[in-house]
Amino acid sequence: MSADPSARRGIPDATVARLPEYLRALTGFAERGITSVSSEELAAAAGVRSAKLRKDLSHLGSYGVRGVGYEVDHLAYQISRELGLTQDWPVAIIGMGNLGHALAAYSGFATRGFRVVALLDQDSHLLGQEIAGITVQPMDALTSLAEQGLAIGVIATPAASAQDVCDQLVAVGVRSILNFAPCVLVVPEDVDVRKVDLSTELQILAFHEQRRALAAEGALEHVTLEPINSAVGR
Amino acid sequence: MSADPSARRGIPDATVARLPEYLRALTGFAERGITSVSSEELAAAAGVRSAKLRKDLSHLGSYGVRGVGYEVDHLAYQISRELGLTQDWPVAIIGMGNLGHALAAYSGFATRGFRVVALLDQDSHLLGQEIAGITVQPMDALTSLAEQGLAIGVIATPAASAQDVCDQLVAVGVRSILNFAPCVLVVPEDVDVRKVDLSTELQILAFHEQRRALAAEGALEHVTLEPINSAVGR
DNA sequence: TAGATTGTTAATCGATTAACAATC
DNA sequence: TAGATTGTTAATCGATTAACAATC
Structure with missing residues (x-):
């Protein structure tokens, strides 16, 4: 090249x-x-x-x-x-339940390149509360946040509200979304959604675990069990 | 077929x-x-x-x-x-910081097929505390847990302790590991490690975000920007 | 039967790997 | 120069897709 x-x-x-x-x-x-x-x-x-x-x-x-x-x-x-880590990307986290709370405090965001600029929740009795040094704001704050520049939205709401929150993010111009809610989000094609899904990962582990169990009891006679993972390669 | x-x-x-x-x-x-x-x-x-x-x-x-x-x-x-969801897989969560706390309370684990049987932490002043109805135990508890059957270990510790915790899980016979710590775990080839990594996901989003920004300002003259995502397909 | 939709085929596409020429 | 290691090539492998024969 x-x-x-x-x-x-x-x-x-x-x-x-x-x-x-x-x-x-x-x-x-x-x-x-x-x-x-x-x-x-x-x-x-x-x-x-x-x-x-x-x-x-x-x-x-x-x-x-x-x-x-x-x-x-x-x-x-x-x-x-x-x-793109030589510039700073403003991040908003939406949904301040257990997970959103943990994400706000998580050091992963503190890595160079990202800055949590806002925590949002639609539940009015969380508003004004301070989490990891940032005051929780209502969803209305999204418009002015977007005007100041908002690159990434992190959805940490229950699945039932995720699409609604996603639509609001897209409406104010956010095109990068990290979704922790266990559901598929429908977005325009220029929007990038990545999903982090605990239960999907667990289910994939369960599949391999079952496979080993079946192999151990000889139920899969004709199968040599492939190595599932190794220190190098994946 | x-x-x-x-x-x-x-x-x-x-x-x-x-x-x-x-x-x-x-x-x-x-x-x-x-x-x-x-x-x-x-x-x-x-x-x-x-x-x-x-x-x-x-x-x-x-x-x-x-x-x-x-x-x-x-x-x-x-x-x-x-x-393999027609049977129950016992899960232990190790590391009761913000993330482990959120995971213990997260409904993703409550889905059919998985049962959180233990919360572990090496920090002695967390021990005995109850989170989501489960008492936090010391790492020593791993041996007896494994004897009662433990299928999946979830690592929610800082990166610095993750390999050590992983080794302990492998030593008692756990072969399915879900790693939330931002590091590569070295395991024997019959052990299955899956990784959930917030900052990796953010960095992938940043890459595409930067790409769009560069395309918008015409820096990528010869490139037609591909759709990054769409409602169907991925 | 006519209409609908699956399961499969075959072509295409993209990712991985080993081997090695290029070159420090 | 001799030894080491990159960057690239070409072969292989696996995943995706469109089209359609099978069949309810």
Whole structure:
């Protein structure tokens, strides 16, 4: 691939999804004072194979040195830039139940690149309460928040209100939504919804757990049970 | 595919990951008193295309009726059975910070198939406290829990303790782990780890958000911006 | 039977992997 | 130069999709 940055286009979704993990691994190396890593070392830390890592990085540009490896800080910066973490994205969390409360306090938001600018709830008796140093506002506040710039909406309401809240976010121009409610959201095609779903994850685990149990009792005679996971690769 | 259930083998990972969504959609239909659906209707409710839904279901067996559709209750049962939800999986949550607290109270666990049997924390001043009706126990309790049967461990500790907790779970025989800590866990290959990671999801959103911003200001001249998401398909 | 809809086929698309030429 | 490691190629693998024969 060309070294010309303007030629870098169309990074595969699967690659984008792994960049955060690479960035995290690089941060870990930097904290331990390591300034240079090979694709083999970085891949091991990120839990993938080195061929996949190199292929992924090749989509961003050519940031390694043959025979040497990657400079930790430089590669971390390039990945950060590609992910858009060199700027700040204002985030609003909607729904201040147990989950929203935990999210407001969660350090994941505190990572570089994101700033929780508002906590919203439609329940009037939560309004004015302070959570993690931020005052809970009513849903009406969305319009003025959007005017000040709001990039990401996090939906932590019950499933029954999620679509309504989503529609309100879309109406004020928010195009990136992280949905914790266990339901499918319908959005215009230029809106990006990602979903974090506990019970889906549990059910996927249950599937494999059952599979092992059946294999153990010999119910699946003709099946050799595949490794489900391994330290590298996935 | 054969109607013989013993011939149903090797359901693709991508299909397994969608089964919970189909099940949820079916539950929704059942609640509204709808007893029969076409692949078109069910697919729309689950946010996929009908061809994908039919292909997915074909891996489970032949549970539809040509010219008619699927019987809601029957298909829901078959998917539940395939996912292993017709039995109860004992779950332990480890780490009773904000997140663990929210998880303990979260209704996602209350869905059929899972039962939170223990809350654990290594912090001695949380011990004995009751959260969501369950008493917090020390990590030592893991051994006896495992003897009584423990299928799934949910790690809600800080990243720094996650690998240690994971090792303890693996040591007592737990082979299904849901990791909320932002780190890669190293496990034997017969252990299944799934990860729920807030900041990874945010970073993926940021990538697309930045992409839209750059496209809007014309920085990506040669790129037509692809739809990022749509109501159907993904 | 006529109309409807499934289950399957075959083509396409995208992701992964191993191997190695390029090159520090 | 000799050794090491990247970036890329090409083969493989798996997932998606549209179309349609099977069949209720």
